[in-house]
Amino acid sequence: MTTILVTGGAGFVGSHVCLALARQGFTPVTFDNLSRGHRKLVKWGPLEIGDIRDTGRLIEVLSTHQPQAVIHCAALAYVGESMEDPAPYHDINVRGSLSLLEAMRAHGLSRIVLSSTCAVYGVPKDLPITERTPCQPINTYGATKLVVEGILADYTRAYGFRTLALRYFNAGGADPDGLTGEIHDPEPHVIPRVLMTAEGSLPHFGLLGDDWPTQDGTCIRDYVHVSDLADTHVAAIGYLDRETRYPFLNLGTNSGFSVRQIVDVARRVTGHPIPVKVDPRRPGDPPALVARADVAATELGFTPHRSSMETIVETAWAWRRQTQG
Ligand SMILES: NC(=O)c1ccc[n+]([C@@H]2O[C@H](COP(=O)([O-])OP(=O)(O)OC[C@H]3O[C@@H](n4cnc5c(N)ncnc54)[C@H](O)[C@@H]3O)[C@@H](O)[C@H]2O)c1
Structure with missing residues (x-):
């Protein structure tokens, strides 16, 4: 081996x-x-x-x-x-x-x-x-x-x-079979923090600025x-x-999601309201990052077939529910 x-x-x-x-x-x-x-x-x-x-x-x-x-x-x-x-x-x-x-x-x-x-x-x-x-x-x-x-x-x-x-x-x-997932303490990433709000371990999700030059004013990521x-x-x-x-x-996936769009998907997936509070922007954050990854597709066979936002949020949510009790 x-x-x-x-x-x-x-x-x-x-x-x-x-x-x-x-x-x-x-x-x-x-x-x-x-x-x-x-x-x-x-x-x-x-x-x-x-x-x-x-x-x-x-x-x-x-x-x-x-x-x-x-x-x-x-x-x-x-x-x-x-x-x-x-x-x-x-x-x-x-x-x-x-x-x-x-x-x-x-x-x-x-x-x-x-x-x-x-x-x-x-x-x-x-x-x-x-x-x-x-x-x-x-x-x-x-x-x-x-x-x-x-x-x-x-x-x-x-x-x-x-x-x-x-x-x-x-x-x-997270792994779709639930064998591993994300554990950070403190947790800085958007999706886990949104889900922590859904499960009640955060009182609200702190959105880092809603005045970015994007469609809904929140940062866009791939x-x-x-x-x-x-x-x-x-x-x-x-x-x-x-x-x-x-x-x-x-x-990357050639498609961007704004923070507000992620919160909406998480509300649908979890069935929880997920209150949002707008905090100030954070230094070092670009407004929007979206990739073209066709070279990796050709060279490495990269196919992001599990990368719809629904699948990402569903697997992360399943992992949190399994690890949080
Ligand atoms: N998470 C993302 O969205 C993302 C995006 C792009 C790139 N990356 C890259 O992927 C890699 C992993 O990120 P992650 O999100 O899994 O982070 P993570 O913090 O979960 O994992 C990093 C690991 O490195 C270990 N580590 C840190 N310093 C070390 C040291 N000095 N010696 C030995 N081990 C050390 C930590 O204990 C931890 O297990 C990083 O290099 C990061 O830059 C992550």
Whole structure:
């Protein structure tokens, strides 16, 4: 069985990636410091506790498990937090990624898939966003991911690495069989916060600005079901064996949802009223991000067939009801 090291495998995206790997016959080894991940989400392979900034520990784990490739999900990934306290973002996302690449180089391992993000694009002039759209991040989180993509390009050119950055738009939903899902504490993401309001653990959903230059005044994002993303990480491993034509690819659905539209879908799915309160805008938020992902469709067979907003909200709601009691 082929072993793949998944950094951040105890987190939201990482645990779905581990599940997708296991379903396709791989052995996922999770490397995670559990700062934001959960031991109970590591179910499909061993858990190695460690920090990606600890190169020695990474080399030890690579020697023990001899993986054929790395899927690098470990990061700090909150836009608002990155603007308030940028230092850990540079330290973990940039220095931590460099440490991982150095451990791989020391061990003679060269294939890596990076969890990147639409936050690298900033505020695009035109929508939808293609891979040719210029990258001008407006928050520290996106800036750190863009730096890491640049480091990957250098490792490809100079050291013969085979790398692919998956720039995904907003991940949502949960495994349709209820085997894993999203657990963040505190939870910054829109869909879980809307559902927390539906279940009564938040008194109202705080909408971050309703005066954006969009149709209903709320931010528009492109939501992809986390299981569709996870399957694409597995496809990317095979892609690195065959091709290195594209250093980065968008994963999105070519359709945007406003925050108010999400609240409406969640009201229908849950049957709860979901009171909304308008809060001020948050620094670092672009008004609208929608992807074109036809290159990933051609290159990786990316088909976001679980990414309707209904399916995303239904699976996330089923996961919350299962975990909250
Ligand atoms: N969730 C999204 O909508 C989204 C969108 C685009 C890109 N991404 C990217 O996907 C990846 C995973 O995001 P997520 O939403 O699952 O976040 P998450 O916080 O649920 O998972 C991140 C994991 O990394 C681990 N981690 C953090 N710092 C670490 C360190 N120094 N050493 C070892 N492990 C560490 C955490 O414990 C956690 O398990 C991130 O790289 C993020 O940038 C996420």
